[in-house]
Amino acid sequence: MSVVNNVSRRVLLHSKNLVLSTRCVSSSTNLKEVLEQKVPETQADVKEFRKQHGSKVVGEVQVDMMYGGMRGIKGLVTETSVLDPDEGIRFRGYTIPECQEKLPKAPGGAEPLPEGLFWLLVTGDIPTEDQVKALSNEWAKRAAIPSHVVQMLNNFPTTLHPMSQFSAAIVALNSESKFAEAYSKGVHKSKYWEFAYEDGMNLIAKLPTVAATIYRNLYREGSSVCPINTDLDWSANFSAMLGYDDKDFVDLLRLYLFLHSDHEGGNVSAHATHLIGSALSDPYLSFAGGMNGLAGPLHGLANQEVLVWISKLRETLGGDVSDDQLKEFIWNTLQSGQVVPGFGHAVLRKTDPRYVAQREFALKHMPEDPLFKLTSQLYKVVPDILLKQGKAKNPWPNVDAHSGVILWHYGLTEMNYYTVMFGVSRALGTMASLIWDRALGFPLERPKSMSTEGLKKLVGAS
Ligand code: CMX
Numbered sequence: 001m002s003v004v005n006n007v008s009r010r011v012l013l014h015s016k017n018l019v020l021s022t023r024c025v026s027s028s029t030n031l032k033e034v035l036e037q038k039v040p041e042t043q044a045d046v047k048e049f050r051k052q053h054g055s056k057v058v059g060e061v062q063v064d065m066m067y068g069g070m071r072g073i074k075g076l077v078t079e080t081s082v083l084d085p086d087e088g089i090r091f092r093g094y095t096i097p098e099c100q101e102k103l104p105k106a107p108g109g110a111e112p113l114p115e116g117l118f119w120l121l122v123t124g125d126i127p128t129e130d131q132v133k134a135l136s137n138e139w140a141k142r143a144a145i146p147s148h149v150v151q152m153l154n155n156f157p158t159t160l161h162p163m164s165q166f167s168a169a170i171v172a173l174n175s176e177s178k179f180a181e182a183y184s185k186g187v188h189k190s191k192y193w194e195f196a197y198e199d200g201m202n203l204i205a206k207l208p209t210v211a212a213t214i215y216r217n218l219y220r221e222g223s224s225v226c227p228i229n230t231d232l233d234w235s236a237n238f239s240a241m242l243g244y245d246d247k248d249f250v251d252l253l254r255l256y257l258f259l260h261s262d263h264e265g266g267n268v269s270a271h272a273t274h275l276i277g278s279a280l281s282d283p284y285l286s287f288a289g290g291m292n293g294l295a296g297p298l299h300g301l302a303n304q305e306v307l308v309w310i311s312k313l314r315e316t317l318g319g320d321v322s323d324d325q326l327k328e329f330i331w332n333t334l335q336s337g338q339v340v341p342g343f344g345h346a347v348l349r350k351t352d353p354r355y356v357a358q359r360e361f362a363l364k365h366m367p368e369d370p371l372f373k374l375t376s377q378l379y380k381v382v383p384d385i386l387l388k389q390g391k392a393k394n395p396w397p398n399v400d401a402h403s404g405v406i407l408w409h410y411g412l413t414e415m416n417y418y419t420v421m422f423g424v425s426r427a428l429g430t431m432a433s434l435i436w437d438r439a440l441g442f443p444l445e446r447p448k449s450m451s452t453e454g455l456k457k458l459v460g461a462s
Contacts, residue, residue: 028141029134032197034123039193039439046440063459066450070266071346075447076274077440078265080121080432088353089263091117092124096259096353103258104132106233108247111255111361113233114428115139118204121262121432140230140237142205145213149173153213154222162214162420163295167288169210174284176202183280192280193439199283200431207424208234212241219414238424242412248365249410255361256403259354260422262429266347268293269300269423273430274437278445283434290430291423297341300422302400305341307408307415309333310374319370323381330385342401343382344392351379354399362406371405 059074081091091099103112103126115135119127127135149172156165174180179195187195212225225241232240235253239245265274273290277283294300317325333340345352359379362372379397386395404418456462 029131029138031119031122031131031135031138031201032194034125035193035197035435035439038123042436043440063455066455069346076265076271077442078270078274078433079124079436080429081262081264083264083347085347085349088348088350091262092120094120094126096357099258100357102126104129106236106251106254109251109254111251112258113235113254114257114261114425115234117258117261118428118432121429122435136233137230138201139205139234140228140232142202143209143228143237145169145173145206145209146175148175149210150213153210153217156217158218161295162218162417163291163301163423165214166211166420166423167291167295169214170203170207170284170288170291173203173206173210174282177282177284178202179282183282189441193435196277196283196431196435196438200427200435203283203287204234204427204431207427208238208241211420211424212238214420215242215414215417219417244410244412246410249412252361252365252406252410255357256407256421257425257428259357259399260403260425262426262432264347265433267299268296269426270430270433274433275445277434277437278442283431286434287427287430290426294423294426295419298339300400300419300426302341302398303403303418303422304415306400307404307418309341310371310405311415313374321374321377323377326377326381327385330382334385334389340382340386343386343395343397345394345396345398348396348398349394351396352398352401355397355402358399358402358406362402362409366406366409369405369409371408375402375405 059072061073065071065073079092081089083089087095089096094102099117099120100112103116103120105111106113113132113136116127116132119125119131119135149169152172153165153169156168176199178198179192182191182195209225209228216223216225220243223243228237229240233254235257236250238257239250239253244250263270265271269290272293273286276289277286281289297305313321313326313329317329330340359376362369362375366372378401382397383395386392403422404415407413407418407421408415450458453462
């Protein structure tokens with residue numbers, strides 16, 4: 001009965017918010033004006049580049065690449081970030097430590113604001129504090145979600161995985177799509193990017209509200225999310241809606257949402273979003289597709305799997321674990337045909353700098369945490385075993401090896417929820433890219449596929 005009351009209260013609150021938010025959305029950020037200058041410049045640059053060099057060869061495709069997940073095939077243009085196998089990610093040319101140094105921070109905060117990273121991803125420029133503040137404010141004003149989405153979330157069974165709820169809610173948010181509306185009215189294609197921008201901004205703004213609603217429904221007995229505070233940044237509002245007020249947790253969230261945002265264009269969530277967007281499906285539908293990919297255990301769900309695996313490890317071996325016990329447990333995992341979650345990468349060949357950044361946060365804030373100590377022990381032990389096994393091309397930890405352990409420290413122990421947080425962050429990179437996809441007029445994506453028989457004929461094997 002109290003759940004029913006909570007539900008109806010929340011629907012009311014959200015319906016009110018929606019009305020409020022549509023009334024007060026004004027362009028308090030000048031991001032769109034900045035883009036209005038950059039888009040024609042970049043369009044002209046790309047046009048000229050293609051005119052001069054459009055027929056140059058940039059690589060070759062081997063048969064193994066076609067059967068091997070297209071590793072190494074250069075087939076996509078993504079402006080926002082580039083991943084070097086040995087160095088890691090650069091966002092518009094800046095490494096993670098450079099972003100941590102240069103991007104604006106919240107008053108009293110030590111970590112970069114994800115708003116600043118979004119600005120960088122979209123424009124290529126480091127924003128000023130005022131530009132970031134205006135973006136926080138803009139997202140706060142756009143954060144309300146329509147009542148039909150709240151109702152849908154409230155009606156889901158608690159057994160439905162949080163990522164399924166997240167994806168379904170994003171699909172349902174397409175009732176708000178400015179892109180779909182403009183397209184149906186016959187808008188000229190030169191204007192597509194402007195509507196992709198509006199949808200991207202709204203989607204990013206609304207995701208914490210969606211994510212927090214899921215969290216409270218599943219883990220806080222359906223209690224209402226608190227109202228958005230337009231004086232707070234995106235992560236601080238997300239934290240408050242989740243129900244966490246520790247200032248270190250808020251800073252962790254800023255770091256987390258910054259780190260998980262973008263990893264060039266070929267990863268499953270970014271690529272799926274881009275691919276679906278190429279059919280001119282609106283940004284909500286495109287991003288929901290990306291989230292369904294993120295929900296796979298070899299991609300974003302690995303952050304949940306790491307904690308599931310660590311929990312099993314602790315159940316089996318207890319709290320204090322020797323290196324030898326750990327080694328045996330890892331070999332058992334491998335021998336039973338499973339992967340060690342949080343280790344390996346399709347592109348990286350060194351420890352993921354996103355792992356390093358989280359490790360540094362942990363060393364500063366929670367050096368004595370038992371789970372963190374176990375994570376450090378795994379860092380010491382797992383790579384040698386993966387090397388001995390001789391299969392994984394990269395034995396080093398990735399972003400997912402660390403994230404759950406830090407969330408756990410602050411009391412966010414609901415591991416099935418972790419990928420939703422990854423998803424909130426991934427909107428920054430995918431939406432920045434989608435704006436440019438439409439600005440640069442990228443066409444429907446449609447690579448050539450072949451049958452094994454056709455391929456055999458092509459290479460003279462039959
Ligand atoms: N544990 C056990 N085996 C592993 C492994 C790991 N952590 N990483 C790779 N391998 C195995 C692969 O399963 C593959 O085995 P088969 O030959 O039997 O198929 C072999 O080593 C070669 O794989 P690879 O070329 O090194 O890696 P891929 O590019 O195919 O896959 C990845 C990359 C991430 C899917 C893989 O390393 C993996 O499964 N890791 C564990 C899951 C994980 O942490 N995923 C998160 C990645 C980051 C993210 O996207 O969020």
